[in-house]
Amino acid sequence: MGRSDAECYEGLCKLELVKMEMVLFFLSEDIAPYFEQGVQACNNALQANPESADALGMLSNIYFRMGDYVIDQGKDPIEYLQKAIKYADQALNKRPRDENLHSNKGNIFWKKAFYEQKHGQNS
Amino acid sequence: MKTAIESYQKAVELHPNFAYAHSNMGSAYYRLALDEFYHGEDASKSIQHAIGAHSRVIEIDPKYVLAFNNLGNAYSLLSEYKLGHGEDPRDNLQSAINSYENALKLNPEYADSYLAMAQLYRWRSVWDSVNKQPASVDLEQANSYLEKTLSISPNMKEALILQDIIKRLGEKTDN
Numbered sequence: 378m379g380r381s382d383a384e385c386y387e388g389l390c391k392l393e394l395v396k397m398e399m400v401l402f403f404l405s406e407d408i409a410p411y412f413e414q415g416v417q418a419c420n421n422a423l424q425a426n427p428e429s430a431d432a433l434g435m436l437s438n439i440y441f442r443m444g445d446y447v448i449d450q451g452k453d454p455i456e457y458l459q460k461a462i463k464y465a466d467q468a469l470n471k472r473p474r475d476e477n478l479h480s481n482k483g484n485i486f487w488k489k490a491f492y493e494q495k496h497g498q499n500s
Numbered sequence: 501m502k503t504a505i506e507s508y509q510k511a512v513e514l515h516p517n518f519a520y521a522h523s524n525m526g527s528a529y530y531r532l533a534l535d536e537f538y539h540g541e542d543a544s545k546s547i548q549h550a551i552g553a554h555s556r557v558i559e560i561d562p563k564y565v566l567a568f569n570n571l572g573n574a575y576s577l578l579s580e581y582k583l584g585h586g587e588d589p590r591d592n593l594q595s596a597i598n599s600y601e602n603a604l605k606l607n608p609e610y611a612d613s614y615l616a617m618a619q620l621y622r623w624r625s626v627w628d629s630v631n632k633q634p635a636s637v638d639l640e641q642a643n644s645y646l647e648k649t650l651s652i653s654p655n656m657k658e659a660l661i662l663q664d665i666i667k668r669l670g671e672k673t674d675n
Contacts, residue, residue, distance in 0.1 A: 476514040476515035476521065480507065483511065486501070487501065494535065
């Protein structure tokens with residue numbers, strides 16, 4: 378794969394994230410299929426460029442959005458949120474001075490703490 | 501919540517004018533303060549951090565409606581905290597009212613701020629009454645804020661609860 382391939386895959390990863398967010402915010406549909414496509418697209422991007430902080434950050438966001446969605450469905454989001462944190466940390470290892478990555482990581486911890494507090498767990 | 505705050509703190513250290521991160525940090529401090537408050541812990545530092553963060557958002561973006569509303573919430577919690585510690589909450593109540601008024605100047609259809617004003621006016625009235633002070637707020641105005649809230653958001657749960665409480669109190673007084 379060449380450099381341009383990696384950028385194409387990152388573009389697809391971003392597209393899938395945006396699709397997922399649009400379905401989440403504006404349509405009342407099951408986002409699981411969009412989630413699967415998003416994870417696949419971002420994994421392709423990471424295969425093309427394992428050093429991509431952007432792809433890791435987007436993968437983190439895809440897991441975060443899925444966590445948010447399953448909370449609305451009355452299910453436990455922790456598995457998704459923990460993966461979101463894992464990928465946010467990996468992205469920050471590549472790009473430690475990215476304020477958006479830090480802010481997004483804050484949003485994930487917030488969501489996790491909020492869920493845990495609501496369900497009587499320590500946060 | 502503390503780990504969320506640490507991440508927002510890093511974001512604003514890297515980008516001091518990042519209003520969104522300051523706003524989320526302020527809201528995270530507010531949630532932390534609420535948790536401390538309801539567990540009988542010292543919430544004053546967290547509330548002051550929330551006030552600082554939301555004030556910073558307003559410095560960066562003076563048209564950030566949500567920041568004025570959130571600042572009002574933080575001052576409102578501070579007044580509640582002070583009341584619980586036997587301190588006079590009136591200055592903080594007034595700061596909360598000023599913040600909500602600023603939010604409403606920017607967005608006259610912002611239902612959350614109308615509801616907060618209705619609650620604060622009622623609370624201030626109770627404080628005046630308990631402390632044998634002359635009435636400093638107009639309860640009719642409080643009712644009109646509640647009506648305005650429900651005209652914008654007819655199904656807002658908190659507004660319907662307040663309306664129900666007022667109705668029940670009225671019925672109790674009448675009896």
